[in-house]
Amino acid sequence: MSIRFGLLALLDRGPRYGSQLRVEFESRTGTTWPLNIGQVYTTLGRLERDGLIQPEGGGDAKQQLYAITEEGRRSLTDWFNKPVDRTHPSRDELAIKLAMAVGTPGVDMRAVIQGQRRHTLSAMRDYTRLKADAMNADGSTPDDIAWLLVLEQLIFYAEAEVRWLDHCESRLVRLAATRATRPQPPPPHVTDPEPDPSHITIQPKGTSR
Amino acid sequence: MSIRFGLLALLDRGPRYGSQLRVEFESRTGTTWPLNIGQVYTTLGRLERDGLIQPEGGGDAKQQLYAITEEGRRSLTDWFNKPVDRTHPSRDELAIKLAMAVGTPGVDMRAVIQGQRRHTLSAMRDYTRLKADAMNADGSTPDDIAWLLVLEQLIFYAEAEVRWLDHCESRLVRLAATRATRPQPPPPHVTDPEPDPSHITIQPKGTSR
DNA sequence: CGCGTATGTATACCGGGTATGTGGGCGTCG
DNA sequence: CGACGCCCACATACCCGGTATACATACGCG
Numbered sequence: 248m249s250i251r252f253g254l255l256a257l258l259d260r261g262p263r264y265g266s267q268l269r270v271e272f273e274s275r276t277g278t279t280w281p282l283n284i285g286q287v288y289t290t291l292g293r294l295e296r297d298g299l300i301q302p303e304g305g306g307d308a309k310q311q312l313y314a315i316t317e318e319g320r321r322s323l324t325d326w327f328n329k330p331v332d333r334t335h336p337s338r339d340e341l342a343i344k345l346a347m348a349v350g351t352p353g354v355d356m357r358a359v360i361q362g363q364r365r366h367t368l369s370a371m372r373d374y375t376r377l378k379a380d381a382m383n384a385d386g387s388t389p390d391d392i393a394w395l396l397v398l399e400q401l402i403f404y405a406e407a408e409v410r411w412l413d414h415c416e417s418r419l420v421r422l423a424a425t426r427a428t429r430p431q432p433p434p435p436h437v438t439d440p441e442p443d444p445s446h447i448t449i450q451p452k453g454t455s456r
Numbered sequence: 457m458s459i460r461f462g463l464l465a466l467l468d469r470g471p472r473y474g475s476q477l478r479v480e481f482e483s484r485t486g487t488t489w490p491l492n493i494g495q496v497y498t499t500l501g502r503l504e505r506d507g508l509i510q511p512e513g514g515g516d517a518k519q520q521l522y523a524i525t526e527e528g529r530r531s532l533t534d535w536f537n538k539p540v541d542r543t544h545p546s547r548d549e550l551a552i553k554l555a556m557a558v559g560t561p562g563v564d565m566r567a568v569i570q571g572q573r574r575h576t577l578s579a580m581r582d583y584t585r586l587k588a589d590a591m592n593a594d595g596s597t598p599d600d601i602a603w604l605l606v607l608e609q610l611i612f613y614a615e616a617e618v619r620w621l622d623h624c625e626s627r628l629v630r631l632a633a634t635r636a637t638r639p640q641p642p643p644p645h646v647t648d649p650e651p652d653p654s655h656i657t658i659q660p661k662g663t664s665r
Numbered sequence: 666c667g668c669g670t671a672t673g674t675a676t677a678c679c680g681g682g683t684a685t686g687t688g689g690g691c692g693t694c695g
Numbered sequence: 696c697g698a699c700g701c702c703c704a705c706a707t708a709c710c711c712g713g714t715a716t717a718c719a720t721a722c723g724c725g
Contacts, residue, residue: 248681250681253552271569283682396624400548403617415608473671518672
C-alpha cells in the first residue's frame with residue numbers, strides 16, 4: 248500500500264506519467280528504496296482500475312499522463328488521516344530466526360545474535376554517514392527534509408534492533424543461569440510433548456560449540 | 457523468506473505435515489503472526505521444488521509428511537549463520553507517508569504525527585500487556601521464550617517509532633522556526649523546479665487548519 | 666443413517682519486489 | 696548519410712508473502 252498511496256500523493260500535485268513518478272518518488276526517499284519501474288506501471292494500472300486516477304491523453308501519445316480523480320483525492324486524505332496500523336506487524340525475518348533458534352540443538356544463539364549485531368551496527372553506520380552528508384547539503388527543500396526523516400527512521404530502528412539483540416542475549420544468559428542452579432525444574436504438565444528446554448544452547452562468552 | 461526458513465527449521469526436528477507445521481509455527485510466535493494455512497502448502501511446494509524437503513509417504517495417504525533433505529539442512533545452517541540483511545530495508549508505509557506529507561499543502565504534519573503517535577503507543581501498551589501475561593506463565597519452554605523475544609522486539613520497535621515521531625515533530629518545528637526568522641532564503645539553484653519549501657505546514661500547538 | 670462440524674489439503678487472487686523484453690527517439694561514428 | 700547503439704518510456708513475466716475460499720474426508724451425534 249505504500250507505493251499505491253505514494254504515487255497517489257505525487258499525482259495530487261498534478262498530472263504525471265510513469266517514469267516521472269519514479270524519479271520524484273525516489274527523490275523523496277533518497278537511495279533507500281529504489282523503486283522498480285515495473286511497479287510504477289502495475290500500480291498505476293491498479294489505481295486506474297479502482298477509479299483513483301484517470302488517464303489524461305496529453306496529445307503526445309507516447310507518455311501516458313495520469314491525473315488524480317476526486318475519489319483519489321478522498322482516498323489520499325483518508326490515508327493521511329488514518330494512522331498506519333501497527334497492531335498487525337508484518338513478519339520480521341530476524342524475529343522468526345531467533346524464535347526458531349531458541350531450543351534448536353546445534354544452533355549457537357550467541358553467535359547468531361552477535362553476528363546480527365555486527366551487521367546491523369554496520370548498516371547503522373552507513374545510515375549515519377548518509378545522514379551527515381544529507382545535513383551538509385543545506386537540505387531545506389522538501390525532498391531533502393523527507394530524505395532526512397527517512398534516514399533517521401532507519402537509524403532509530405537499527406539502534407532499537409541492536410538494543411533488542413543485547414537484551415535477548417542477556418535474557419538467554421539469565422535463563423541458562425537459572426536453569427543451571429535448579430537443573431531439573433519439574434515439568435508442569437506431563438502431557439506436554441514439547442522437547443526439553445535444556446536444548447537451549449547459550450555458551451559462556453568466547454566459546455563456541 | 458521467513459516462512460520458508462521457519463518451516464525448514466521446524467522440519468529439521470523431524471518429519472511433519474502441513475497443519476502440524478502451522479500449529480508449531482504459531483506456538484513460537486504467539487498471536488503476532490497468525491500463519492495462514494495456504495501459505496504453508498504453497499511454501500512446502502516451493503521447498504520441495506527446490507529440493508530442500510522430500511515428501512515421505514507415511515503409509516496414510518491423507519496427510520503428506522515432509523522430511524528435510526541434506527541440502528535443506530545445509531541451507532538452514534546457512535540461514536542461521538548469515539545475518540538478516542538490513543542494508544536494503546523493506547519499504548515502510550509510515551516513512552513513505554511522512555516523506556510524502558512534507559511540503560504537501562493541505563496536510564497538517566503535526567496532526568499526522570500525533571495521530572500515529574497515539575496509535576503506536578496504544579499498540580505498544582497491548583504488547584506490554586501480552587508480555588506481562590507471558591512472563592506470568594512461568595514460561596520456560598522454548599515456545600514461551602521465543603514468544604517473549606518476539607514480543608520484546610515489537611516493543612523495542614514501537615518505542616523507537618514513538619521516539620522517531622517526536623524527533624520528526626521537533627525537527628519540523630525547528631525548520632519552520634528558522635524559515636520564519638529568514639523569510640526568503642535565496643534559492644541556491646534557479647533551475648530547480650521544486651515547489652517552494654514554505655509549503656511545509658507545521659502549526660503551532662493546538663491549532664489546525 | 667444423515668447431518669453438521671472439524672480436519673487437512675488445495676487453489677485463486679492480490680500486492681510488493683525483481684528482472685527482462687520491446688519499441689521509439691537520438692546521437693555518434695565510419 | 697545511415698547503421699549501430701544507447702537511453703527513455705512502457706510492458707510483461709515471475710517469485711514470494713498475505714488472504715480468502717473451495718473441497719474432500721473423518722468423526723460425532725441425534
